[in-house]
Amino acid sequence: MATVQLHTIQHCFCVALLFLLQLSSLQFASLGYNVPDKYFINCGSDNSVTESGKLYVGESTPEAGFSSSNTERNQSSVPSPLYQTARIFRRESWYKFNIDTNGTYLVRLHFFPFTSPSNLSSARFNVSVPGFWLLQNTNGRNDSNNNSALVKEFFMEISTPSIKITFRPLESSFAFVNAIELFVLPLHLISDNNVRRFTPTRGTSSYSGGLYSRVLETKHRLNVGGQTMKDILLRNWIPDDIYLIYPENAKNRSPYQGQIVPRVGDDSDGPNAASYTAPSDVYGTAKETKNISTSAIDFGLFNITWALPVDNNTDHLLRLHFCDYVSSDVGLTLFELSIYDAHVKQLNNDPKVSNELPAPYYYDFVLNSDNSGHIKVSLTPNETADIKDAFLNGLEIMKLIESSNSVPPDLDSEYNRLPVLLGSVLGGVVLVSVVVVLGFLWRFKMNKEKSNENSHRLPILDNGGRSSHGRLTDTTNRGSPLPNLNLELKIPLVDLQLATKNFHASQLIGKGGFGNVYKGVLENGMTVAVKRSQPGSGQGLPEFQTEIMVLSKIRHKHLVSLIGYCDEKFEMILVYEYMEKGTLRDHLYNTKLPSLSWKVRLQICIDSARGLHYLHKGAAGGIIHRDVKSTNILLDENHVAKVADFGLSRSGPPDTQPHVTTGVKGTFGYLDPEYFRSQQLTEKSDVYSFGVVLLEVLCARAAIDPSLPTDQINLAEWGLLCKSKGTLQEIIDPSITEQIDQNSLRRFSETIEKCLQEDGCDRPTMGDVLWDLEYALQLQKGANAIQREPYEDSSSNVSASLQLPNVRRLPSLSTLSEADDTIVRGEESDSVVDSVFSQLKIDDAR
Incomplete structure (x- = not known):
């Protein structure tokens, strides 16, 4: 159980200096504003360093003990001297800062998981101030640039004698921090007096929410x-x-x-x-x-x-x-x-x-x-x-x-100040005694709160440990019935707790828009991915319901399959088949995994195109994915690709309409520009996004890379420019340049160019893309049936000489009515599956 960790950063000033500081804190306009010297802390070190013209002082002093924390020192090059050391927390710990002047404060937390014995990149932790979660389930990594520090910046009103910044490691993990900044801001930097509330339907109106009844995080x-x-x-x-x-x-x-x-x-x-x-x-x-x-x-x-x-x-x-x-x-x-x-x-x-x-x-x-x-x-x-x-x-x-009741409250402020006062007067012995006493009180309080939290979070199990009472049932009982709900897919919460070791941090394999994802093993030995929602995840009950109803009606061997769901009490959990090799992006760039060969990459693209083609033409009414990207293409142990994450999916337009009018959703770098401008969604929007994925596969770089020169930041624009200039060969992943047959490359690059056309009507269908990719693979294999010169126009008649899979329009699944739980499959569906599989269509799911 966590013990009390107290770090008080304190300075003694003479009376004259205190008077001058109090005078300067009035912030007279005529005197301007200068950034105060406190607090700038170089964590995990007793040495001071200078960064951006400010002196960050070492935190280690005889009065500031970290009896259960330790220091890590960098074992590789870092972007700044500020990131040479870090403070590690194995238990709940905090920094406590004395506040001389009430006002608006800026808090900056610096994280850089450098190479060290503790493997800082494996950390998982929360950070809070009284009443507010600043960070939840963070790992301290800058996902957009692995070579840069993650700097999180917050603005908050402080009117108490002190403020505590608390680090709470998740179970079986730890927390760390490299540097902390805390200083008072100018009087009117951000003010309620000059802010207006805006809503698209009502325009602007007066704002009375009170900005500093909240904490502001810079985005x-x-x-x-x-x-x-x-x-x-x-x-x-x-x-x-x-x-x-x-x-x-x-x-x-x-x-x-x-x-x-x-x-x-x-x-x-x-x-x-x-x-x-x-x-x-x-x-x-x-x-x-x-x-x-x-x-x-x-x-x-x-x-x-x-x-x-x-x-x-x-x-x-x-x-x-x-x-x-x-x-x-x-x-x-x-x-x-x-x-x-x-x-x-x-x-x-x-x-x-x-x-x-x-x-x-x-x-x-x-x-x-x-x-x-x-x-x-x-x-x-x-x-x-x-x-x-x-x-x-x-x-x-x-x-x-927003403030959160789930943040464990601090002890009474007088008790918070007591160790500092006694430490100043009576010395270290009394200070240690007080800290120990407060530790026991805090431990008792935390145990009680955790017990209450667990009893609120998890359902009271009945029927032999299996609870069937959940949100979907509640909704139905209140008069919003859910027809065609496949109850056979329902998995008791206790089974998922056993499968994931009660959602232990060691089982955590990812985090998405819906919530955390855990690896689990069900009672029957099946390995699964368990996606558990959490408060503030952005997806709620209606989306959860829709996923279950739709996913239970569609299956295909190139769509990640739904195994089941759980909706007991406050839980919303989806259970999917486990994909051993992770995402396609994991194997393309910023990875230590072996490089994929060109043939394997082509096959992955073909598998993905088959899944998307089935969505467009084989599902009831057609389904548009709306978030096609390399992180949503998963690979099994044999590198068979399956399309995943249908949280943004939408029903395709009816036969009488060319498009669906809807709000723009998707991911930067992959968004169809025509869809973004017109808000008119078609299957060709998926085709554009898939074209970006094809470029990623070819070039092994991110769709958006801000570190590159301006004309190279957007991969789609850069790729088309290189294609038009005849320099595409120069941006291909060096690990595969020697493997690619020039005919195969030509067909592949032509397919990319067609997918990325500005106007959707100029783009091919996903069936056409699939055909072209199959053709590129056959060219790579050097099919003897193709008799043509190396640069002969590959768009001419080839169907007679090349035997490709039949990618004609699949039978409609319009028979999937809400009263029919039958699994209907297209010609390309996998027929050898003994569990109920599915994939989803969601209208405005996020």
Whole structure:
């Protein structure tokens, strides 16, 4: 059981110095703002290091004991001296900081899992402050760039004498941290007084939610039109290019040559910017419209649009920064702001903004993100303006974290302060005694709370240990019946607890939008993947119901199969067949696994195309996957590929309609641009995404890689450019260049090019893609039946000389009515399966 770990970072000051500090804490506007020196902590070390101009002091002092924690030192190169050491926590532990001045504070946590004996990359832990979870089930890794540290940034109001940041290792794991920053912010950096609530249906209204009744987590901070930089608050601003939806509509405005300064004092409360709101370099660069035409403006067809990934159905603070440093006078350049394609307001004519150009200003909006996984911001020139242009200088998005009753409460504040007071007066012996006593009290309290939590989380088992009472049953009893619910697929919770060792951390194999995924072994010896939902996962009861009903009616050997489900009490669990080799992406890049041969890659693409073709043509009414990507293609022990993760899937359009109109959902880098623009979903959207996957297979690199030069960031755009220039050979994965037959490569690259066409009507069907891939494999094998020159046009008649599988339209499964539990299979379905398998179609599932 975890014992109390107390780390108090404390400094003694003379009376005169205390007086000066108290005076400076008033933050007079005339004095400006300087970042305080405390607290900047180099964790796990007693040495100080300098990073970004700040001194991070070593944490180890005689008064600050970590009796059950230890230090790890780096055994490989790291990007910064700050990441040479880390503090390891094997039990629940915390840092406690004394607070001299009430106000808004910034907390930064630095994580870098360098090479060490403890294998820091295997850590799993939670981080909290009183009343709020800052991080849950984190591993401290920067998944977007393995060579960079993960820096998590939070804003919170602190009005107590001290604050504790607590690290809670998950079961059988540990926690770590490399560095911590905690310092008070300027008075009006973020204020409720200048924020508006926005909803797409109602527009803007006054906001009374109270930003600092929550904790704000930084998700994005963009220097629009500029380069990566740090500001006075050590905030990192990055370029915006990878988030542009219509890059052809935008260009970087020439940087301002002078110094942009705020026109009001540093006590500004918006919309005018203060010196700390954003740096001069952010306001001195911008994105603006490019190749603009009056007719396009008149019809509302021209805009600059950014889409930034965020959590679903969560409140976010959106801050937009503007500075007109080009216009000669105020009001000449007017443009419109839209969020989620809904008009918000006209910009660049606010009377509250200084009329002396260039004048930096900003707007704050609180909005609830939709199910698309993105916040979309658009700027459109005003057709009546003297200067028809639109621009944006900077953009910030912060997630609003709600308080949670599941965070174990701190002991009474007086008790928290007691060890420090006694330690100062009576010495180390008394301090140790108090800590031990408080430890026993805390342990007793935690045991009681964990017991209560477990009794709430898990159902009370009956009927010989098997509970049948669950959410689906509750829903049905309340008058929302679920016809055609396959009860034979229901698995008791106790069986899944036994299969996964009670969801032990050692069984954790992944985490997705629905929740954690565990490896398990059922009573009959079958190895399965158990996907367990968790609060805030973004998927709820309706989606859970739909998955079960639809998945139980469809099966195919190239679609990952549903084995069963559990819906007891507060649990929502889906059980799938276990795929031994993991995701396709795991075998392509950033991996230590052996490189896949070209023939194996071709076969994986063929398997995946078969699964998608079956979805489009073999399932009832047709199903559009909507999230085709390399992480959603799984491999079994023989590298047989199966398409997985149908949480965004949607029924295809009826025969009388060419498309389904729906909100945009998917993953950046794979999204069909036509679907994104029109919100009209067709099977060809999957074809586009699959084309990106084919490029990944060929080039062994990510669909989006921000570390590359601008023209190479987006793989689809870069691949098409190389194909048109005849340089595609140069970007192929070096490990397979010697293996690929040139005819096979030509057919494969032609298939990619067709899949990635801008207009969906120009793309092939998935059946055509499957045929082309089969043909590329036959060319690779050097089929003797094909008599043609190496670069003969492979699109001409070949059907007579090449024997390929029959990929004609499969029989319709429209007979799958809601009253029929029969498993209906197409011609390509796997007939040798003794369990009920399925795959899903979900309408607006996330």
